[in-house]
Amino acid sequence: MHIRNRFGLAGLLAFLTAAAPLAAAQAPPEHVALTGARVIPISGPPIDGATILITRGKIAAIGEDVEVPFDARVFDVSDKVVMPGLVLAHTSRGTDRANETRPVTPQLDVYDSIDPSQLFFEDTLRGGVTAVHVMPGNNTVIGGLGRVVRPIGLDLDEMTIAEGAFLKIAVGPRRGYDPMTQRAELRAAFLKHADALAKLAERRYEEQREEDEKPLDVLPDEARKRGVKLIRAEDLDDENRNLLRLTGGFVKVGDEAGDPILPPLGAFVYCERAMDVGFAVQFAKDHGFFDRLVLVLGGECYKAIDELKAAARPVVLPPDLLYRESDPITGEVSETFVAKVFADAGLHFALVPGPDTSLPERLLTYQAARCVRNGVPRDVALRAITAWPAEMLGLGDRLGTLEVGKAAHLTV
Structure with missing residues (x-):
């Protein structure tokens, strides 16, 4: 079964977090399983053909050979990528x-x-x-x-x-x-x-x-x-x-x-x-x-x-990741991609979206893609929209990576 939902990439949130019930009259399932996914856990290398088992809103297991309880609600996400919310x-x-x-x-x-x-x-x-x-x-x-x-x-x-x-x-x-x-x-x-x-x-x-x-x-x-x-x-x-x-x-x-x-x-x-x-x-x-x-x-x-x-x-970091300035003498304009400067310095940083909702910069994933295009390592760009902001908020033990025991905040 493939998933279609009105919330797009993050549509499973209502199923996967304990505080967001499916509906007032229907209790959420105790177990939810996503099967066949390519999982990018951020905390480790990607896992192909993986199953993520969620119990009561928390990740119970991740891997290729996860035993799924008989009463779990199962979603086949074989053609999709799953990563942390x-x-x-x-x-x-x-x-x-x-x-x-x-x-x-x-x-x-x-x-x-x-x-x-x-x-x-x-x-x-x-x-x-x-x-x-x-x-x-x-x-x-x-x-x-x-x-x-x-x-x-x-x-x-x-x-x-x-x-x-x-x-x-x-x-x-x-x-x-x-x-x-x-x-x-x-x-x-x-x-x-x-x-x-x-x-x-x-x-x-x-x-x-x-x-x-x-x-x-x-x-x-x-x-x-x-x-x-x-x-x-x-x-x-x-x-x-x-x-x-x-x-x-x-x-x-x-x-x-x-x-x-x-x-x-x-x-x-x-x-x-x-x-x-x-x-x-x-x-x-x-x-x-x-x-x-x-x-x-x-x-x-x-x-x-x-x-x-x-x-x-x-x-x-600021939403406009490209800083421009002109030389006061020659008028020549120089550009600096600021995320690359911070990545090269080894500092932890968080990306934020741009304010204009009509432009692609409104998406964190697009901001991360801009980083990769400008020489920031892919794993650093992904951490800048998942693990590092979670850590700076003091929530690194709950959010930002896909690991057993963490809250099931997932993006599909």
């Missing part, structure tokens, strides 16, 4: 607006902005994408939390794969800002956060002394140090809660640090130009989130490849 690492599409007018909004969550009815999600699914990281846009200073969703579902809770684990920050200037203003606003936001924590620590120490029916015995600076370990997660408003998570989840006043009270956040940091990269890396180191940093790069940022190699952090 594609992972879109960064987009602000699918929301009612990319950014708010205020420049600093760490308390926001795209959960309140994503519209599941937007055609973007169906179009994305048709293109083979089964996981989308929706984030605030780049026109911000601190933009709020993102969320990883399936591009299919009746409501956002059904679509959600992972709640916000990354905060959006922009080093590249928002509209109306120059680089100096952008960086000053970013520094000011963190200084305001540090001051709020110091005052909260002082207040908690005063409250504790009052509860113990003891008079205040120290000056404010010492009270703040002593109050660090008294701060509770519930004492924080949403704005300071997310910034505290970004800086590691523990309160620090001066040299005094408390115990972790919240799970840490990572950050997707937008850099428009090469000059932004060094600042972004150092800022992340200074504020304790360097090991959870993902850089979202503009076209010119390939010029900072030495700094990027030294940082060794994953990056999201």
